[in-house]
Amino acid sequence: MTNLSVNIGSLKLRNPVVTASGTFGFGSEMANVVDLSRLGAVVVKSTSREPRLGNPTPRIVETPGGILNAIGLQNGGIDNYLTEKVPYLRQYDVPIIVNLVGYSVDDYVYLAERITQAGGAEALEINISCPNVKHGCDFSVDPKLTFELISALRKVTDLPLITKLSPNVTSLIPIAQAAVEAGTDGLSLINTLLGTAIDAKKRTFKLANITGGLSGPCVKPVALRMVWQVHNAFPNTPIVGMGGIMNGTDAVEFMLAGATAVAVGTATFINPNAVIEVIDGIEDYLTASGTSEVSELVGAVTAIA
Amino acid sequence: MTNLSVNIGSLKLRNPVVTASGTFGFGSEMANVVDLSRLGAVVVKSTSREPRLGNPTPRIVETPGGILNAIGLQNGGIDNYLTEKVPYLRQYDVPIIVNLVGYSVDDYVYLAERITQAGGAEALEINISCPNVKHGCDFSVDPKLTFELISALRKVTDLPLITKLSPNVTSLIPIAQAAVEAGTDGLSLINTLLGTAIDAKKRTFKLANITGGLSGPCVKPVALRMVWQVHNAFPNTPIVGMGGIMNGTDAVEFMLAGATAVAVGTATFINPNAVIEVIDGIEDYLTASGTSEVSELVGAVTAIA
Amino acid sequence: MPVIQTLATVVENQELIKDHMVMICEAPEIARQAQPGHFINVNASTSITNILRKPFSVFHADPATGRIAMLYQLKGATTHGMSRKQPGDLVDIVGPLGGNVFTIDPRPNAHHIMVGGGYGVPPLVFLCERLRESGFAGDITFIVGARSKDLLLCEADLANLNVTVRPTTEDGSRGTLGRVTDALREIIDERSAVYTCGPTGMMKAVGEMSTAANVACQVSLEVPMPCGVGVCMGCVVNVQGASHVRACTEGPVFDARKVIWS
Amino acid sequence: MPVIQTLATVVENQELIKDHMVMICEAPEIARQAQPGHFINVNASTSITNILRKPFSVFHADPATGRIAMLYQLKGATTHGMSRKQPGDLVDIVGPLGGNVFTIDPRPNAHHIMVGGGYGVPPLVFLCERLRESGFAGDITFIVGARSKDLLLCEADLANLNVTVRPTTEDGSRGTLGRVTDALREIIDERSAVYTCGPTGMMKAVGEMSTAANVACQVSLEVPMPCGVGVCMGCVVNVQGASHVRACTEGPVFDARKVIWS
Ligand SMILES: Cc1cc2nc3c(=O)[nH]c(=O)nc-3n(C[C@H](O)[C@H](O)[C@H](O)COP(=O)(O)OP(=O)(O)OC[C@H]3O[C@@H](n4cnc5c(N)ncnc54)[C@H](O)[C@@H]3O)c2cc1C
């Protein structure tokens, strides 16, 4: 028998596999494809203070080994989340991690308070790294702002805080350090890599938003490197690793690099059942390699002898 | 009749297509595959003051839509370059751009002087951005160091200087600005994205060097975005664009984003004749779209109406 | 309604007209559930530059045989990948997808008018089949448009369904010379119930003509659908009273009066 | 010698033994130039995780018919892609590659000894063919090793070449029980000229035994070859007196005495 459970702060996950924010809706969309109660947790789409309409279309285009997206954080806002999304998800025995996005520290604090009071989630993922909205990255490139934000949130909630980092920086360490010192319980990485695509025939950008965020298999080497670097710097801070995870083997690679949990994103678009296959794949790997605790994998990668 | 010629500073290229440093050897290796005299220029492997043995193997692994490499700048050094490589290439009617790498400003200055005196190249590409050697990136992340380096080189040579930028930064603009203000004639981007790959079964890294540089089709969206950003900031500075160019259409996308010339790298491994096919592909595109001057493409991309 | 992901066995995969093929495969679960307007998400690309599934309307679905059919036009990586499948090969499909499909006008004396062009024709053929299976014996007219006669689709399928087929060709090589709207104009009246699928410009014209004639018209929109299951927000369209609704889950079929054509 | 990149037409592609297939294709230019030890870089992967070509030794090359053959073991994306090719399909190949191939010991009384295992056998079979074609009528022994008899390769090809075949199997199911070195030990003498290709451990043992017996031995190294043409520096190996030389251009065939086995 293998033990798949892992912890992120006080949050217990029955297995290390969660959904990547913005790729699994609010769970309801996927309930007729996936048994939600099998997931480690459902991480829902970024939620903001007011409803957001997001960017014009085209919003998603294919690129070699991945996709670019510029959704622009379309969501129904916190009221809609608490009145509609939460009650629906509560039908299932699965922890909810809500991904929060705002323009200011006040926005984030307001959202955290509302959700904490309403019991609208088991953990908060703080998205300071969306590349597709103005100011979306101010926090993610500035350790001082990151420290202020997470400190403020730490004061208003006891829910586990998971700070989601942007890969579009020279080094993630200063940002991660700020979040850790401010009391984040975990870190999630990576968000998407800023990119663009051009239609040579039309001589226009392919995305209405011009730039978008790159995700999918193509980003895996960069994501693995960043998870490994951050884990080395902060070995006691649990990491939710993501970026191109398509199957159980990819997930194991992220855990070996230092991730305590993993998130499945773009894979769900190609294979709606991907998140379940990743769980099964990890279990098969543990059995085949005679590993009893999934946590033994975390950071276990070594250099070639 | 279409005009394919472009200029980078005083350097005239018969067409915008050059080879990416480190992917075409010193030209001699490819002479039995490609007619070198058809190329815009041959950009040779990074050359250093002393010979370098590079990193242990494995040095290259496949990743989704690309490859990771950690060659470690293996090369025969400046003496070998001037005595063996240059005379060979001089048999062909093609400009030589030598890529220089060093540990210190002195190293670069020494190399530039030797090559200028010996007439060993038509232009110098200054590699401040190799991710696979210690200190390889100090220059590329520090505008002050970049300014010092390029200023020093500007003093000792009249050869066109092309500063090669690293994509592993929060913003390329400050580095590009430093190079421009120090008198660089052009910029080349992108070098490889820092990444890693893990063997889940063996629980080891796949590269002996642990991390490597990501290249190939998978990086194209990031490279296009960076070329576009740098071109917008410095519209008068010619850019050599690269990163995943596999065919003429890819090359046109880079020129529309703001590149004056393009370099073909990883594609040569998969398709030894790639560089020629890119030249032909650009010509076909110009003919099909009734464009007489390739330079009309530079930066011509627009937002979706 | 559970969404099925399955490796379906290809039974038949043949060219119908130039660059258009029909693939029949075994997918009992999907065949049982599929209704006209539903689509199937196919993963058949072998190109590294196309990693997403692509949507294809259900052309036929037979719960008895457990088989479904898709009619596809050769365009890019997915459709070329589909075209290489031999009988016996497996094809990776997800379906049936679509939150809102065609709903049949219940009036017994209704005159059901299908207006289809290109690969918009197959879902409407499926709708005619289901109309007849439901016991409807009244009038069905199928206006099928194409540039010229060799591009007209599915006339054979319609022959057996006692459907009045009105071909229109832009070069007059067959049927009415001109556009589908030229044929629609001649027959639309208060008995009409219009269903349309095809090029966006065509659907817009048909929708506007129907609305002007105060006739209900259902349009099946075509927009890129990166996920097809409602989670990516990449397929959003604007409709009266709601911005950026998902075409995959609120549609693909919409009331023509509600659609805001961009 | 010009390197040819071509879309070669597959003439035949059949299983030889379990998980091992032989592909014959038309590549006149390559067939004219190819010598034993040369390899072909094949682009046949349809997986996005494998974008590089993979090298395969020339098994046969017939300038007269313009055909070449490769023997491949099913491993990953490229070899599985190759296995799906039907006669008439095209295969994207580059070759002949390799800067140093097998050189024949010129002594008229030489006893040429081939020691091959797995897919190291085909290039040595090719070498036997060329030896006989060159008019050499003397002794050729082929020691072919495998785990058990159903994994022994190419005995049929060698039958017609008047070659003494000495199979060795680790389970004794055929020929000598044990390793190839057990057979080599029995016959190696000053007349011997040894040529070996196969698993690295086998080549190392064969090389060391030859060197100990003061017999020249040529080994064809197998290391990953990302480009195959000498420009990526990914295939480097260490040899006496030179570190990090490229196996694709300085090799793949090396003098066993020079190789530094890592
Ligand atoms: C609900 C629905 C039902 C459909 N039913 C059918 C059907 O029954 N039969 C049929 O043949 N087709 C149908 N389509 C259309 C089909 O899904 C597309 O044509 C699909 O792109 C073809 O896939 P491909 O990989 O072969 O071509 P692609 O590689 O996708 O390329 C096809 C062309 O479309 C362009 N394109 C692709 N994706 C995008 C994008 N995201 N944004 C802008 N341009 C893009 C490409 O540039 C190319 O020119 C349907 C579409 C929808 C939304």
Ligand SMILES: Cc1cc2nc3c(=O)[nH]c(=O)nc-3n(C[C@H](O)[C@H](O)[C@H](O)COP(=O)(O)OP(=O)(O)OC[C@H]3O[C@@H](n4cnc5c(N)ncnc54)[C@H](O)[C@@H]3O)c2cc1C
């Ligand atoms: C000169 C030469 C001649 C050869 N001749 C033949 C021949 O005649 N017949 C034949 O069958 N094979 C031959 N090979 C071996 C063959 O090229 C490899 O087995 C090749 O990887 C198979 O490609 P694939 O895509 O099918 O498998 P791959 O997807 O490449 O995987 C095959 C296995 O090798 C591992 N692997 C692949 N690349 C690397 C790497 N860069 N580093 C570490 N491990 C790696 C993979 O993990 C996997 O386990 C030759 C190799 C060389 C260098």
Ligand SMILES: Cc1cc2nc3c(=O)[nH]c(=O)nc-3n(C[C@H](O)[C@H](O)[C@H](O)COP(=O)(O)O)c2cc1C
């Ligand atoms: C269409 C799309 C929408 C996304 N929306 C969000 C979002 O709202 N909030 C967020 O933090 N990350 C968002 N992401 C990023 C993912 O959560 C994840 O960090 C990234 O896609 C890398 O994982 P992947 O390669 O498995 O997709 C989105 C990604 C995609 C593809």
Ligand SMILES: Cc1cc2nc3c(=O)[nH]c(=O)nc-3n(C[C@H](O)[C@H](O)[C@H](O)COP(=O)(O)O)c2cc1C
């Ligand atoms: C194997 C390999 C070796 C490289 N060596 C060098 C080098 O020595 N100097 C350098 O400036 N760039 C080097 N590069 C980077 C390329 O010049 C180029 O910037 C990068 O590969 C992106 O282009 P591509 O995607 O077309 O390969 C190397 C790339 C590869 C794949």
Ligand code: FES
């Ligand atoms: S296609 Fe993804 S939400 Fe509609």
Ligand code: FES
């Ligand atoms: S395989 Fe690239 S240099 Fe040898």
